[in-house]
Amino acid sequence: VHITVRNPRQIFIQHSNPAQTPLRISGAGARFVKVASVNQPADRLPVFGYGFSNPPPPLGSGEDPATQTCGLSPPFCTKSKYRSIDGSCNNLLRPVWGMPQTPYGRLVPYNYGDGVSAWPISRSGNPLPNPRDISLRLFPDRQLIDPIWNLNAQQWGQIITHDMSLTAGIAQSHADRITCCDNNGLLALDATTNPFCAPILVPPNDPVHSPQGTQCMNFVRTTSTRDRGCTPPNAPAEPLTTVTAYMDLSLVYGSSAGQANPIRAGAGGRLLTILRKGQEWPPQDPNVTLTCESAKSPNEPCYLAGDIRVNQNPQLTVLQIILLREHNRIADTLSRLNPHWDDETLFQEARRIHIAEIQHINYYEYLPIFLGFENMVKNKLIYPGAHGYVNDYNPNVDPTILDEHATAAFRHFHTLIRGYLKLISERRELVGAVRMSDWFNRPLLLEINDSFNNLARGLTVQEQGFSDQFWDTEITQFMFKRNNTFGGDLRATDIQRGRDHGLGTYAVTRAACGLPVPKSFRDMQDFMSTENVKILRGLYESFEDVDLVVGGSLERNVPGAQAGPTFLCILTEQFYRTRVGDRYFFENGADRDTAFTPSQLETIRSGASMARLLCDNADGINLMQPRAFQQISPGNQVVSCDDLPAVDLSLWQDASGLFK
Numbered sequence: 128v129h130i131t132v133r134n135p136r137q138i139f140i141q142h143s144n145p146a147q148t149p150l151r152i153s154g155a156g157a158r159f160v161k162v163a164s165v166n167q168p169a170d171r172l173p174v175f176g177y178g179f180s181n182p183p184p185p186l187g188s189g190e191d192p193a194t195q196t197c198g199l200s201p202p203f204c205t206k207s208k209y210r211s212i213d214g215s216c217n218n219l220l221r222p223v224w225g226m227p228q229t230p231y232g233r234l235v236p237y238n239y240g241d242g243v244s245a246w247p248i249s250r251s252g253n254p255l256p257n258p259r260d261i262s263l264r265l266f267p268d269r270q271l272i273d274p275i276w277n278l279n280a281q282q283w284g285q286i287i288t289h290d291m292s293l294t295a296g297i298a299q300s301h302a303d304r305i306t307c308c309d310n311n312g313l314l315a316l317d318a319t320t321n322p323f324c325a326p327i328l329v330p331p332n333d334p335v336h337s338p339q340g341t342q343c344m345n346f347v348r349t350t351s352t353r354d355r356g357c358t359p360p361n362a363p364a365e366p367l368t369t370v371t372a373y374m375d376l377s378l379v380y381g382s383s384a385g386q387a388n389p390i391r392a393g394a395g396g397r398l399l400t401i402l403r404k405g406q407e408w409p410p411q412d413p414n415v416t417l418t419c420e421s422a423k424s425p426n427e428p429c430y431l432a433g434d435i436r437v438n439q440n441p442q443l444t445v446l447q448i449i450l451l452r453e454h455n456r457i458a459d460t461l462s463r464l465n466p467h468w469d470d471e472t473l474f475q476e477a478r479r480i481h482i483a484e485i486q487h488i489n490y491y492e493y494l495p496i497f498l499g500f501e502n503m504v505k506n507k508l509i510y511p512g513a514h515g516y517v518n519d520y521n522p523n524v525d526p527t528i529l530d531e532h533a534t535a536a537f538r539h540f541h542t543l544i545r546g547y548l549k550l551i552s553e554r555r556e557l558v559g560a561v562r563m564s565d566w567f568n569r570p571l572l573l574e575i576n577d578s579f580n581n582l583a584r585g586l587t588v589q590e591q592g593f594s595d596q597f598w599d600t601e602i603t604q605f606m607f608k609r610n611n612t613f614g615g616d617l618r619a620t621d622i623q624r625g626r627d628h629g630l631g632t633y634a635v636t637r638a639a640c641g642l643p644v645p646k647s648f649r650d651m652q653d654f655m656s657t658e659n660v661k662i663l664r665g666l667y668e669s670f671e672d673v674d675l676v677v678g679g680s681l682e683r684n685v686p687g688a689q690a691g692p693t694f695l696c697i698l699t700e701q702f703y704r705t706r707v708g709d710r711y712f713f714e715n716g717a718d719r720d721t722a723f724t725p726s727q728l729e730t731i732r733s734g735a736s737m738a739r740l741l742c743d744n745a746d747g748i749n750l751m752q753p754r755a756f757q758q759i760s761p762g763n764q765v766v767s768c769d770d771l772p773a774v775d776l777s778l779w780q781d782a783s784g785l786f787k
């Protein structure tokens with residue numbers, strides 16, 4: 128069945144039997160008819176289903192690179208075969224696009240209380256409903272699990288997130304730099320005086336926190352262009368992101384030379400590792416007490432990587448380590464094939480192959496699960512079965528991460544999180560489980576006995592949570608609880624962050640997506656359940672006040688996808704831009720200096736898979752199901768890792784010495 132959401136912009140989703148969907152996904156086990164290579168004219172506007180074109184101002188029309196980087200010196204570009212570490216010069220005409228320390232992009236105008244930076248308010252001028260109250264009433268814990276996809280699908284989403292954005296000035300894992308609400312849940316002196324403070328107040332009827340006497344949860348506002356003094360007086364504050372926007376594994380390699388250099392080994396093109404009990408682990412963070420605040424001793428493992436969030440939760444850290452080892456595995460193989468290559472060539476070539484593998488996994492294996500296969504094909508996000516290059520790079524498409532994506536739509540997938548993590552043996556038997564909140568910011572767990580391998584297998588065996596309005600209490604009652612009985616609430620934080628960034632409301636964003644716009648609470652029943660609309664009516668004064676973060680998460684999922692129409696619109700737009708706005712996207716062959724050879728591209732397409740990534744980089748994993756984002760099932764049984772296709776790195780052998 129084709130589902131068509133109303134004109135002029137449309138979402139097409141093929142409603143297919145979900146059990147069959149995975150068979151359509153590329154990677155291991157894909158069956159596609161080959162099509163010829165695709166050439167998109169480079170100067171076309173993004174002909175994308177939703178029609179957001181946001182054409183950039185013509186060059187020379189006052190676009191000032193210095194303001195775009197908020198005071199940092201604009202980059203000087205030389206054309207290179209390799210991506211820069213900070214994303215600069217990916218777009219040769221607009222070299223700051225996608226760089227760290229630049230503002231998030233926007234689909235709809237800012238919605239601050241005063242149009243500049245003040246906290247958003249309701250139409251009537253009254254405060255918006257309390258975010259913790261909204262969380263308690265609309266996002267409770269029901270433990271509904273996904274029948275098809277495993278925890279790896281959930282966890283990989285966080286990897287993609289960390290590759291794409293990071294709010295400036297916010298720790299997102301360890302203690303914030305400003306205390307608006309102290310560790311005992313009491314309002315601090317700064318709460319009312321520090322302009323960065325917007326603590327989440329605990330409502331008096333909070334069944335969890337009120338009896339404890341907890342008044343608040345800490346919340347620090349994101350650093351914006353105004354805070355850095357690079358916005359004119361009456362222009363809206365633009366929140367900043369601090370990592371590269373590109374899908375370039377910045378979480379592995381860092382987003383600046385200062386981050387990248389300390390994690391490089393300086394020989395063999397490798398990243399730095401420490402050998403313990405015969406396995407490679409990331410280097411130690413020099414500031415254990417700050418970074419891994421839950422560590423009981425400064426000698427506990429606390430990792431340093433390209434992203435400051437690396438230690439945040441055990442399964443995130445498992446995947447970061449898998450990615451670190453994959454880089455070194457590629458570098459070691461290249462070094463054997465090409466003994467004449469120096470450290471820099473080996474590093475850059477390994478990085479380039481690694482990024483291509485992950486882009487392939489992200490677009491052809493992961494995203495179709497959440498955005499819907501047909502939706503991605505129709506909107507030109509993927510070209511399944513393509514043979515040869517897909518030349519769709521468009522220098523007019525800005526790859527900057529949209530605030531609506533990072534602060535609302537992609538955060539919806541916090542709903543998939545499971546609070547207890549299963550430990551699974553090689554025989555795929557349950558050997559234990561850990562509670563997430565016992566191990567936030569404490570990666571020691573991974574090095575206890577065989578936990579790393581057990582957790583990695585657990586990712587592929589345990590079910591992810593269902594994509595719905597139900598959230599696990601480990602992240603709504605116990606997040607970063609440290610030594611306390613209870614902790615923070617990620618859902619309330621997401622709602623508060625949306626307001627902090629002045630996101631447009633739910634109704635305004637629906638309009639921007641070309642979706643039917645509600646004219647009353649009652650109209651909202653077309654997109655969400657009557658019970659939820661009733662609760663919304665009890666919380667908000669007007670349907671026009673409903674936050675995007677809240678309304679978007681309550682919509683019924685579009686068949687074949689794991690989000691409602693509004694979030695699907697935003698996600699599809701973002702991942703379109705991320706692909707088409709990246710000159711180095713792995714399928715792009717328009718520029719011979721940066722392209723893979725046709726045979727290299729084919730081996731990435733046929734050999735890179737999530738299953739192979741896990742097999743190759745966890746010592747104890749010798750068996751894996753081919754579709755590693757999907758639970759083990761009759762059509763997806765574990766097989767020997769040796770039977771899974773692999774990327775043929777011999778195609779990078781440089782016998783002629785021409786490479787260097």
Ligand code: HEM
Nearest residue numbers: 281284285288292293294299440533537538540544620624
């Ligand atoms: C156990 C898993 C996870 C935990 C504990 C977690 C926790 C957090 C926290 C604490 C923040 C910052 C909140 C704030 O202060 O605004 C955040 C941000 C975010 N999370 Fe998660 N998260 C998890 C998994 C995921 C997953 C699976 C996704 C998506 C598939 C996701 C998407 C995002 C996004 C897009 C942001 C905003 C990033 C930025 O621009 O800074 N997270 N998460």
